Amino acid sequence: MAVTIAATRERREGETRCAVTPETVKKLIALGAEVRVEAGTGAGSSIPDQDYAEAGATVVADTKATLSGADILLKVRGPTAQETSALKPGAIVVAMLDAWREKETVKALAGAGATAFAMEFVPRITRAQVMDVLSSQANLAGYRAVIEAANAYGKGFPMMMTAAGTVAAAKVFVMGAGVAGLQAVATARRLGAVVTATDVRPAAKEQVESLGAKFIAVEDEEFKAAETSGGYAKEMSDAYKAKQAELTASHITKQDVVITTALIPGRPAPRLVTAAHVASMKPGSVIVDLAIENGGNVEGAKLNEIVTTPNGVTIVGHANLPGRIAADASALYARNLVAFLGLMIKDGALSVDLEDEILKAAVVTHGGAVVHEGVKG
Template sequence: MAVALAVTRERRDGETRCAVTPDAVKKLTALGCAVTVEAGAGQGSSIPDAEFAAAGATVAADTHAALNGADVLLKVRGPTAQEISALKPGAIVVALLDAYREKDTVAALAKAGATAFAMEFVPRITRAQVMDALSSQANLAGYRAVIEAAHSYGRGFPMMMTAAGTVAAAKVFVMGAGVAGLQAIATARRLGAVVTATDVRPAAKEQVESLGAKFVAVEDEEFKAAETAAGYAKPMSAEYQAKQAELTASHIVKQDVVITTALIPGRPAPRLVTAAHVASMKPGSVIVDLAVENGGNVEGAKLGETVTTPNGVQIVGWANLPGRIASDASALYARNLTAFLGLLVKDGALTVDLEDEILKAAVVTHGGVVVHEGVQG
């Protein structure tokens, strides 16, 4: 008997992505799943219900019908209380749970007896690269951040030489050179900007320079040890932060566009740009804060808004930048999920091996309790 797999509409405000695409439906069906998609689930990603049906999915009229008897629920964001209440005992949920912040959702999933996997906890190992949803979505967020900056910036990005004179290239400073930052660098370079970037991880310097940008950082002994084994940035000392802040202040004042991307798992986003930095920038400058949903890297940024400061600087705080390129974001995320499902479905049956290093790292709730140490309490 096929594994009953459900995909429901995303109901979080502003969420336009979908957990599957028609191509993913075909692959999941071949894996041994019977896929049911709630009507309208693909609307935000420009996928009509008819395309899901043509790919072999059953289109259900509503959430309750989609979840009826489902063994597995696939989501982009964590499920709503209504969806959790409709799950059958022992059902599996796979989503970007935002488990550090969405503690109530995690607790409700545990209480419902669901086995929930957080895609943000998939480990950064070679075997799991195809399942790395954080990277796939951050890549698109970095691209979109530059597009948003270019839209808000009242001048061109490339240097343009005309009979009437020369237009200078925009100066773009990217703060944080992880997946999102590197894509932002590459995109800004493609648009012709002069790009600089900073990061506390020493490995980032070579990556930044390989994309044609200049690296800006205080490169002392603490900097050389500022990366975890998993490739994330470590929190830096107050002394280092002060030195880096001084360097940042002297650099930001010369920039036209600043894009901030710094996140530390399980912690509020670090403050990189202060009100004094913003006040030093030229009128018409633009700052895009990719970390605004986690508290923000920029003082004065507001979630879901563009703030114009008294000195004429725009601070862009749009939530869910991957959702602003929803068709591609859905396609990449669906491929991440399909690969992850390959660990759970073997020969057309659910086979959940929590000793598998990927599943062990990603599981959040199981057997009625919260099992992920970082989320407990």
Template sequence: MGFAIAVTKERRAGETRVAATPDSVKKLIALGAEVLVETGAGLSASIPDAAYVEAGAKIVPDARAAAAAADLLFKVRAPEADEIAALKSGASVAAMLDPFRERDTVKALADKGVTAYALEFVPRITRAQAMDVLSSQANLAGYRAVIEAAWVYGRAFPMMMTAAGTVAAAKVFVMGAGVAGLQAVATARRLGAVVTATDVRPAAKEQVESLGAKFVAVEDEEFKAAETSGGYAKEMSDAYKTKQAELVAAHIQKQDVVITTALIPGRPAPKLVSATHVASMKPGSVIVDLAVEQGGNCELARLGEVAETGNGVKIVGWPNLPGRVAADSSALYARNLLSFTGLLAKDGALAPDFEDEILKAACVTRGGEIVHAGLKA
């Protein structure tokens, strides 16, 4: 009885998160697991090896040693080739695999005989809320987007009345009112900005207004039907995009800060902010593009850069904003994984029920094959 869970250091450039915390380690051990942590795995998230040891984990010297002993490997990003090579056939991996863009990794996992779970495929149903990695990480991305905007913006966010005169409140426009967008709205409001937001999903209007922001959208019949059963935004028609772009063009030129958050699973990010829109903005304005890793919502965004335009607009293209709040994002992600592990473990052993709708949705490789319908070529 019992099973081994390995947690290895993230090796992707700029990835500061870790897949387990001392708190989650204690609870994983209570499920019957032995937890092996690669030395230094948590340092970038402010977790020293000693904290894992105190929680009951065993520290191992390198990723290969950890992976080789694992029945279940926890990662934030997809495992590297050497980690996959070290895994036992029949072992399992749970991570944000980014399977649409990491198809070679998915194939390598299948070829190794690994059962791999893409945590971003966990369905957005009530029973799976505690496992929803997209939401937990998007919350912090939305928060951090506003902090990055405030850092780059050369003025204050709140209105200030002083003896020397009045400082006007910043005008912040959030494009996309999903989890990240709503948190950006809430954070910008807390900082005292005048906030507006837009989204193609009708349900977003009430959510935006409940946070004290004004909703901006072309509210026609297409808009009223623009949401999938899974709660994601649908790709809109060209006609709607034209109308929305006209509304945005009139609104965006009055804004000091624009934060874009629109993503469509498995597709390039939709282009919401054109070069023409950017050219209409005031000098000193800031755009933060949360979708830059999937091509960007702003056509002038550059991955990993703060791009400066000729008219004095700065476009922030930092990837992995949750990684800039590594301690908190790791803690939330580790809790997501802990909840997910509750579906895999029974009576101190790994015994996943592959008929469970959550596991069925998340499982991408099993028995030497790619089993997810959306990934079969």
């Protein structure tokens, strides 16, 4: 029998993305699978049900029927309790589970006997690059952060020379130069801003400068060793944080736009911008906090709110910025999933090797238990 893959509507508030597109339906069928899509799955990404049907999927009217007997469930976010209860024992679930925070979802999946994979745990190794959902989504988040900043900023980004005089270019400071930060740097540069960026990882300096921006950091011995083998930022010492904070304080007061992107896996987002920093900025300045869903980098930022401070600084706290470019975000995410499923569908049949380094890193529940060391307890 062919592998049956199901995709259901996203039911988390504000989630506009979807886990399959007509393009990837064709690719999944080419792997030897049958694909079921719940009606309305692509609505947030402007994909009509008819497009799925024309690609070869079966469009099903309700959730339970979509999941009935399905071998694999594909989601953007973790499944709801209703979806989990409708899974057959041993079903595979692939999603961005947010497993460190969504402990109840993980426990429910274990209780249902599902083998659940968290796409955020896919390792950053060469053969897994095409499956790296964090990078595909962060790229779009970085781009969108600049668009949101430009929308909230009451002036233009590029220098404009007119008969009536010259308009100065906006000064944009990007804090955190990972995938999202570098895309923010590139986008702000394309819009004509004067861009600076900072990061605790030494490798970021060359990347920032290659995009035409200036790198700002305390470059001491600790800075030179401030990166994990996986390419993530390490937690810095209090002494380094103090020095970096002093540099940040003197720099941030001159900026028109600040975009913060710093995240530490499994931990709350580090506080980069204090109330004092915000108070030192000019009226009309804008801050976009890309880490708001993990607690935020900016003191005073509020989840899903735009806050204007007493001194006239706008702090943008939109969650799920990739979801504000849903069609492209869905397309990239769905392609990531096809590549991931290619590891476990061979010749049209399920063949899941949990010793494969990618699957082993990403599996969270299996055999009725939570098996990921970082999520247990």
